[in-house]
Amino acid sequence: MAGLILKDLSKSYGEKKVLDDLSLEVKDREFCILLGPSGCGKSTILRLIAGLDAQDSGVIVVGNKEVSRLTPKERDIAMVFQSYALYPHMDVFENMSFSLKIRKTPGKEIEKKVRDAARMLDIADLLNRKPRELSGGQRQRVAIGRAIVRDPELFLFDEPLSNLDAKLRSAMRIEIKGIHEKLKKTIIYVTHDQIEALTLGEKIVLIDQGKIQQIGTPSEVYDHPANIFVASFIGSPRMNLVKGKIEISDNRLRFLSDAFSFDMKMNERIAGFEDKEIILGVRPESLIIGEGHIHGKVEFVEHLGAEKIVYAKAGNEKLIARAPAEKNFIVGDKINLSFQESNIHLFHEEKRIGL
Amino acid sequence: MKKILLFVTVGVIVFGSLLPFLWFLDTSLKTEKEITTIPPVLFPSGSTEFYRSSFERYSLLHYVKNSVIVASSTTFVTLALSIFAGYSLSRLRIRYKGLIMGSLLTVSMFPQISIAGPVWRIMQSLNWLNTYQGLIVPYVTLTLPLGVWITASFFKDLPEEIEDAARVDGCGHFQTLFRIMLPLAGPGIFTAAILIFIYAWNEFFFALLIMTEQGVQTLPVGIALFQGQYTMPWGEIAAASTVATVPIVILVFFFQKKIISGLSAGALKG
Numbered sequence: 001m002a003g004l005i006l007k008d009l010s011k012s013y014g015e016k017k018v019l020d021d022l023s024l025e026v027k028d029r030e031f032c033i034l035l036g037p038s039g040c041g042k043s044t045i046l047r048l049i050a051g052l053d054a055q056d057s058g059v060i061v062v063g064n065k066e067v068s069r070l071t072p073k074e075r076d077i078a079m080v081f082q083s084y085a086l087y088p089h090m091d092v093f094e095n096m097s098f099s100l101k102i103r104k105t106p107g108k109e110i111e112k113k114v115r116d117a118a119r120m121l122d123i124a125d126l127l128n129r130k131p132r133e134l135s136g137g138q139r140q141r142v143a144i145g146r147a148i149v150r151d152p153e154l155f156l157f158d159e160p161l162s163n164l165d166a167k168l169r170s171a172m173r174i175e176i177k178g179i180h181e182k183l184k185k186t187i188i189y190v191t192h193d194q195i196e197a198l199t200l201g202e203k204i205v206l207i208d209q210g211k212i213q214q215i216g217t218p219s220e221v222y223d224h225p226a227n228i229f230v231a232s233f234i235g236s237p238r239m240n241l242v243k244g245k246i247e248i249s250d251n252r253l254r255f256l257s258d259a260f261s262f263d264m265k266m267n268e269r270i271a272g273f274e275d276k277e278i279i280l281g282v283r284p285e286s287l288i289i290g291e292g293h294i295h296g297k298v299e300f301v302e303h304l305g306a307e308k309i310v311y312a313k314a315g316n317e318k319l320i321a322r323a324p325a326e327k328n329f330i331v332g333d334k335i336n337l338s339f340q341e342s343n344i345h346l347f348h349e350e351k352r353i354g355l
Numbered sequence: 356m357k358k359i360l361l362f363v364t365v366g367v368i369v370f371g372s373l374l375p376f377l378w379f380l381d382t383s384l385k386t387e388k389e390i391t392t393i394p395p396v397l398f399p400s401g402s403t404e405f406y407r408s409s410f411e412r413y414s415l416l417h418y419v420k421n422s423v424i425v426a427s428s429t430t431f432v433t434l435a436l437s438i439f440a441g442y443s444l445s446r447l448r449i450r451y452k453g454l455i456m457g458s459l460l461t462v463s464m465f466p467q468i469s470i471a472g473p474v475w476r477i478m479q480s481l482n483w484l485n486t487y488q489g490l491i492v493p494y495v496t497l498t499l500p501l502g503v504w505i506t507a508s509f510f511k512d513l514p515e516e517i518e519d520a521a522r523v524d525g526c527g528h529f530q531t532l533f534r535i536m537l538p539l540a541g542p543g544i545f546t547a548a549i550l551i552f553i554y555a556w557n558e559f560f561f562a563l564l565i566m567t568e569q570g571v572q573t574l575p576v577g578i579a580l581f582q583g584q585y586t587m588p589w590g591e592i593a594a595a596s597t598v599a600t601v602p603i604v605i606l607v608f609f610f611q612k613k614i615i616s617g618l619s620a621g622a623l624k625g
Binding site for chain 2: 051072077085088
């Protein structure tokens with residue numbers, strides 16, 4: 001059984017095409033993250049799955065049931081909203097039990113389900129409070145509780161942590177992960193925060209301009225970005241991307257740019273791109289300061305406590321490198337940089353090549 | 356200094372607007388002799404004679420009953436229509452929303468005198484002259500723009516995600532409206548209700564036009580017709596006016612907080 005299947009989903013708002021023939025399959029009980037910049041269409045996908053908006057074309061299957069044209073009521077889906085969207089005029093118990101009441105669940109069962117969920121989320125002593133009397137984190141728990149009591153086929157989370165402060169956010173991340181393990185249900189989770197995506201997800205779906213850019217596990221999207229968008233979107237600070245071209249001499253491949261040249265082993269796939277415009281990517285943690293043939297000048301240093309982020313200029317290229325906290329750099333310092341061949345990513349016309 | 360100025364200004368304005376009311380309240384508690392005395396007596400003797408006579412001789416209670424019927428029916432019908440119209444216009448995908456809202460506003464701008472003839476003619480051909488519905492229907496028409504505008508702006512200010520949450524929780528459009536949106540728009544609905552009630556309670560022109568028989572006349576018309584060809588019962592008119600005003604004053608006092616939050620909520624949320 002599949003958790004969720006989206007097939008050729010398209011949606012336009014007026015002239016603007018938000019989703020373009022998007023297809024996706026999520027396994028049962030999988031924690032799937034939709035990740036992308038704001039306006040990429042990820043929230044629209046959630047709204048279509050929930051039935052809050054109607055797709056222009058395409059098919060949506062939840063569990064074994066096609067729900068493409070059903071109302072939200074007829075779909076067995078629960079959603080947690082960015083603003084929590086609690087009902088202000090109801091107390092926590094009423095908020096959590098509302099969907100069960102609408103479905104005419106017997107009172108005793110409602111009571112039990114709400115109490116169980118409240119205990120799990122550690123909000124059992126808040127059941128008589130109104131939403132306005134709760135803190136942001138507590139509201140978030142109630143919103144999750146409201147989804148849990150329904151015991152739905154599928155959970156949708158729409159940027160649920162973006163209204164919380166940083167400390168609470170990382171605590172809630174761990175908790176949501178725990179909830180998923182307890183519930184054993186399919187979760188579709190939308191976020192624009194890549195750290196959230198990398199820590200939470202089993203499967204990350206990167207979306208940009210209404211299209212899927214890459215699907216993979218956190219390490220796949222981090223270590224093997226499929227294109228320039230994924231390479232620059234995932235990772236903080238972002239991957240260094242240097243424009244240049246490939247030359248072949250003496251059975252060696254050489255990458256040539258304004259800032260530096262770099263020799264690589266022969267590789268048939270890459271050799272085919274001789275004299276074409278190539279982008280070489282290397283993550284800041286793979287760029288090592290010390291020995292090396294890349295000569296740069298320190299422009300700015302960020303102190304992050306455990307480490308330092310060094311912004312340097314080599315030729316016309318700006319390069320970012322991570323350095324241990326104990327090393328000292330002063331703006332204007334001349335530094336040498338190097339990296340290993342195993343740590344590079346090559347792209348041509350936006351797409352990944354080789355390796 | 357600033358405070359003193361504020362108090363003086365507010366005091367003058369409040370006193371100015373209250374003066375007519377205070378005057379007929381004062382008059383209503385005088386005796387026949389005190390009313391005509393020159394120079395006028397400022398403090399009445401506190402006689403309730405005029406109240407008794409306005410109820411007994413001028414059947415004031417009867418007018419009160421008619422006014423209650425007409426004003427509350429108007430409020431009820433207008434609100435029911437406004438809630439549906441306001442919700443639809445603020446939330447559903449409807450074409451020409453702006454045009455609909457605009458034309459509603461235009462309707463409310465017609466001077467009453469310009470529609471008096473047609474309204475009378477319609478009521479006459481429906482045989483509705485001197486009936487409650489003959490007055491309620493025009494009142495509903497006249498108060499509907501106000502009702503729809505107030506409710507629509509209130510529904511519009513409510514966060515859309517709450518409505519989405521209700522739909523995901525399993526509510527249809529009607530359940531969403533009645534179980535979620537309506538309770539949240541409470542202050543707005545309330546403001547609309549009070550304003551509509553006050554309008555229908557005080558309206559004079561159409562009431563005079565349509566209700567020509569004493570049995571169905573409302574308070575403002577009834578009081579205006581207290582005077583006979585040769586008599587001008589000042590005392591009874593004052594007493595009746597007090598009786599007509601007090602319920603509204605109590606209503607507003609009682610729900611003051613709700614009305615104020617209703618009138619300002621739209622502005623604050625933006």
